[in-house]
Amino acid sequence: MLIGEAAIRAGCRFYAGYPITPQNELTEYMSENMRKVKDGIFIQSESEIAAIHMVTGASAAGVRAMTSSSSPGISLKQDGISSLAACELPAVIVNMMRGGPGLGNIAPAQGDYFQATRGGGHGDYRTIVLAPASCQELADLTMDAFDLADEYRNPAIILADGMMGQMMEPTVFKKAKPRNYSESFMLRGAGKGKSKIIKGLVLPPLEMEEHNWKLARKYQVISDKETRHEAFNLDNAELVVVAYGTAARITKGAIKRLGESGLRVGLFRPITLWPFPVKALRELSHKVKNFLVFEMSTGQMLEDVRLALQGYANIDFHGRPGGVVPTPAEFAIAVEREFRDKDTYGRQF
Amino acid sequence: MKKVFSRPKSLKENFIYHYCPGCGHSIAHRLVAEVIDELGIRGITIGVPPAGCAVLAYYYIDVDMIEAQHGRGPALATGIKRVLPDRIVFSYQGDGDLAAIGTAESLHAANRGENITVFFINNAVYGMTGGQMAPTTILGQKTTTSAPGRDITLDGYPIKMSEILCLLPGVKYVERCAVNSPANIVKTKKAIKKAFQYQIDGVGFSMIEILSQCPTNWKMSSIDSCKWIDEVMVKEYPLGVLKDVTAPEKKKGK
Numbered sequence: 001m002l003i004g005e006a007a008i009r010a011g012c013r014f015y016a017g018y019p020i021t022p023q024n025e026l027t028e029y030m031s032e033n034m035r036k037v038k039d040g041i042f043i044q045s046e047s048e049i050a051a052i053h054m055v056t057g058a059s060a061a062g063v064r065a066m067t068s069s070s071s072p073g074i075s076l077k078q079d080g081i082s083s084l085a086a087c088e089l090p091a092v093i094v095n096m097m098r099g100g101p102g103l104g105n106i107a108p109a110q111g112d113y114f115q116a117t118r119g120g121g122h123g124d125y126r127t128i129v130l131a132p133a134s135c136q137e138l139a140d141l142t143m144d145a146f147d148l149a150d151e152y153r154n155p156a157i158i159l160a161d162g163m164m165g166q167m168m169e170p171t172v173f174k175k176a177k178p179r180n181y182s183e184s185f186m187l188r189g190a191g192k193g194k195s196k197i198i199k200g201l202v203l204p205p206l207e208m209e210e211h212n213w214k215l216a217r218k219y220q221v222i223s224d225k226e227t228r229h230e231a232f233n234l235d236n237a238e239l240v241v242v243a244y245g246t247a248a249r250i251t252k253g254a255i256k257r258l259g260e261s262g263l264r265v266g267l268f269r270p271i272t273l274w275p276f277p278v279k280a281l282r283e284l285s286h287k288v289k290n291f292l293v294f295e296m297s298t299g300q301m302l303e304d305v306r307l308a309l310q311g312y313a314n315i316d317f318h319g320r321p322g323g324v325v326p327t328p329a330e331f332a333i334a335v336e337r338e339f340r341d342k343d344t345y346g347r348q349f
Numbered sequence: 350m351k352k353v354f355s356r357p358k359s360l361k362e363n364f365i366y367h368y369c370p371g372c373g374h375s376i377a378h379r380l381v382a383e384v385i386d387e388l389g390i391r392g393i394t395i396g397v398p399p400a401g402c403a404v405l406a407y408y409y410i411d412v413d414m415i416e417a418q419h420g421r422g423p424a425l426a427t428g429i430k431r432v433l434p435d436r437i438v439f440s441y442q443g444d445g446d447l448a449a450i451g452t453a454e455s456l457h458a459a460n461r462g463e464n465i466t467v468f469f470i471n472n473a474v475y476g477m478t479g480g481q482m483a484p485t486t487i488l489g490q491k492t493t494t495s496a497p498g499r500d501i502t503l504d505g506y507p508i509k510m511s512e513i514l515c516l517l518p519g520v521k522y523v524e525r526c527a528v529n530s531p532a533n534i535v536k537t538k539k540a541i542k543k544a545f546q547y548q549i550d551g552v553g554f555s556m557i558e559i560l561s562q563c564p565t566n567w568k569m570s571s572i573d574s575c576k577w578i579d580e581v582m583v584k585e586y587p588l589g590v591l592k593d594v595t596a597p598e599k600k601k602g603k
Binding site for chain 2: 190198
């Protein structure tokens with residue numbers, strides 16, 4: 001619901017969605033509230049695929065558009081997300097992750113990290129991926145997602161999970177920035193002028209190559225300018241946990257307990273999962289040598305941490321996939337056990 | 350001397366169609382462009398070409414266009430039309446696009462009664478990919494994936510999307526035409542014009558199915574292809590108005 005309200009406040013005027021747990025509250029909120037704002041459009045689509053393509057049409061027509069779903073539904077949307085990236089159209093896609101693969105379950109999980117940060121669909125592209133860890137961030141990052149999507153004319157994903165979707169916390173909505181998006185990108189009928197084409201089909205390989213490099217240069221600019229992370233309790237930390245979203249919240253709870261038992265643990269929380277905050281994490285490895293990646297998956301962000309640290313630090317992994325959400329106390333015990341056990345520390349799988 | 354034939358203003362200048370000799374697409378494109386000219390709607394029309402041979406329609410028809418992924422034209426058109434209800438939005442789709450991979454999008458856009466126009470080019474094969482069996486392939490018709498001929502026990506029956514859509518109250522006008530003879534081409538143009546006019550008048554969803562020859566994949570001469578439509582296709586897919594909700598009212602008015 002927070003995401004819905006933030007989206008409407010950010011000027012989103014088109015939402016298409018299909019029911020799937022655990023994100024139905026958002027679709028229901030949009031159904032009720034889109035009709036209350038001027039020019040607000042809500043469509044319950046016949047499928048996830050139709051929803052993302054309706055969003056594509058709305059985005060091409062010039063409005064801020066959004067769809068939301070959960071893991072299996074996001075797989076279906078990849079057809080459209082790849083197309084949005086190819087056609088350089090902005091859109092915001094919300095994924096409230098659940099346990100997978102396949103139908104999996106409906107409990108909170110983080111198994112879609114690869115799908116979100118590696119493009120997800122076919123072809124050479126990336127999506128901007130924002131991972132909120134509080135209600136305040138759900139609201140803030142949703143608004144930012146629209147700005148980023150417009151600025152770079154690229155789909156942006158809010159990657160959270162059922163836990164984030166069900167939380168209640170006091171939240172203040174920030175003031176939305178005025179939209180900065182050129183009319184010249186919009187498809188609104190040619191009028192008396194030249195007609196426009198929005199397309200992703202580029203048949204000659206040399207032209208397709210140039211289009212791919214053009215996108216790659218854009219992604220490089222995003223990587224250089226848009227990484228975000230939170231550093232928590234890093235002073236004198238002997239171990240740094242790298243975690244995002246719900247896993248990062250659990251970590252914060254565990255850090256307090258671990259401090260009480262004499263283990264100084266910090267948290268490095270990527271807020272942008274793509275672009276991944278490589279530079280900041282690498283700089284941290286000059287000071288700290290022990291890292292523990294904690295994900296509610298079998299280890300996906302782990303690969304990005306390894307790439308960032310390039311073997312200059314010890315990396316251990318703790319994973320709870322399948323919809324299991326450990327308590328801070330459980331995680332604290334796991335950290336202590338794994339860190340204290342010098343025989344196994346730093347050995348993955 | 351009076352000029353009696355020229356390029357419609359809504360067709361782009363200086364291009365050569367990439368379509369095979371004898372293909373029906375270029376005729377359908379021209380008719381759409383002529384109607385857009387006649388209704389004076391070039392500046393407010395937005396087209397959605399499909400995946401398939403006709404994806405390059407945006408190089409020929411001179412209106413704003415956005416390509417759709419395979420089968421998704423009606424969903425894109427829905428998004429555009431809802432945001433810009435005063436624009437004229439059409440989707441142009443082949444039989445595989447509309448009646449196989451995009452069946453859900455076609456059916457539900459129609460059922461919602463979206464005020465858009467769909468041009469459904471039925472040539473009974475997948476053209477661009479090299480002549481595979483389409484959902485509309487005729488029983489017994491030989492294609493690259495139904496080499497002995499379409500067989501009911503393996504492949505089911507040719508699907509009649511126009512008749513199916515007619516069952517939906519949201520659908521206001523459906524006509525099946527062909528572009529295989531001058532007489533049929535004239536009828537097709539009239540149907541296209543009526544469909545666009547209905548959209549302008551806010552009547553609702555309309556679809557024009559156009560039986561279109563594909564000599565390359567039918568492995569026939571252009572002339573034989575035109576004959577095949579008359580002799581074979583039309584028996585499976587009878588031509589004519591299948592639904593027109595405004596027609597009786599108009600008669601009453603007179």
